[in-house]
Amino acid sequence: MLSRLLFPVDWSLSLLASALRLGAGGAGSSVSTNEMPLILYEFESCPFCRIAREQVSASGVTVNVKPCPKGGERFRPEVKQKGGKAQFPYLVDPNVPADGTATAMYESADIAHYLRQRYGKASRPLIHWAGPVNQVLSQFAALARYMNGTIARPAAKPDKPLWLYTSERSPGGRLVKEMLCSKELEYFWSAQAPESQRTPLLRDPNSDQLVSGSFAILNYLRQTYPRSK
Template identity: 40%
Template sequence: MAMASALSLSQFPVSGYICFPKRRAPSRSFCIRVMSETSSSTSSSVTIAPPPNFKPPEPKRFAIRPDKIGEVLGAALPLLFRFATGIFVSGYSFSVVSKDEIPPDQYALDLNGITIKETSKLGPRPEKYIEIYEFESCPFCRKVREIVGILDLDVVFYPCPRNGPNFRPKVLQMGGKQQFPYMVDPNTGVSMYESDAIIRYLVDKYGDGNVPLSLSLGFLTTLTAGLGMLSRIGKGTTYTPAKSPPKPLKLWGYEVSPFCKIVREVLVELELPHLLVSCARGSPKRHILYQKTGHFQVPFLEDPNTGIEMFESAEIIEYLRATYALQ
């Protein structure tokens, strides 16, 4: 029964193909791409603005707002079923050091006065952002999001919720069928379906060529990815009518974080394209966020359409719905 429930999360066949375009499309910034793809559903008269008198909340590390406790606990279930796959960046290592060894502008993990320095060994970095079309409640898509975190890749996600008017039709136009995930790498001109093929491609191109064991178990990998989503079944699946942003939002986070997951569910439901800045444990981008804000905590949202930057998952969700959902 559990197996059937997990697999029912996928609304698409598992077969697919790889498409290698003969000619690379002209290079475009991702901001322009979003405008061209979403302009059909957004009136030029629609104004995108934060709620009146909106003020971003102060970050509260590891605090859960009482009304979100159930959601966060449910979103943490994949940690158990997926053995925390994606919590560490490739080549992760740590060492206990003196606090004096850490420069003041660098992030370090502090555990009850013990300072832990985290490092990683990353592969080649793509020059342009990889693009992935997917949706939150799909176990095949989760597998790809996990490898994105392990490889510490920054990816533009184009959400494809059921009945979404923009990006599901776009995938059909580009690849010939509405099957997810679908990846486009503008650095090589490669596009492809099939989660396992995408994982293999990303590991070969931007990693060390080795697929992590927890992502190489075939049906068992997909099954555990599906089982981990049972507590959030239906979330991040169906389109909620929303304004289309002229520019993609930017979300700092990583797949394993339950706080990031509940924010991603809303981004998908509202069909809001977003650049995910991956920052799992060991990511050097933790230092960048620390330098930018004086604090490391995820999720952290940057909305270039309104100028809002904010921490705190519960308030981010409220902000997204108030700013983009059509009443």
């Protein structure tokens, strides 16, 4: 009941976050990432991760998101092991280019640049031209969301990653990503839904459920993946 009353407030604050980003992270038309999806280690409130996610969304690239909120034990150790330090965002592209070296990188600006160069077609979100102002506004967007998606609140772990279809700029999609992040639930993320279905859309291959609309998805996640600690 309380969550139903608070939802419009929450959604409006998420709209404010999108406005602070000048609508960056709209859904670009899908591009092929060869055989394997890219892997993005990030957490929702991190201003640098937001910049990377905006470019992912605008580029139309599907990524496997491995949420790494503070205190998280599920994916944080992987980043340290692969890259040598716990810094976010961290992108891994398992599609090995012609020179034979797999690509992995820290630094939001490098990730955004790499996505534009390697996967083409993508436009650079307007706010990304604004240098330090870009980062400050990204931090303000996190504050508008009272830093949701910062701290791990581990949940029951599904066998298979979920699928989420939503753009980075979607206010409702942001609420869902915040919850997936704090629950450390891994998911494949695409800005474009199949067959132009309504977004945000969650597909859970573990229960064979398709849930659409942010309010319904949040309830589904609360019930299906309750807190484990």
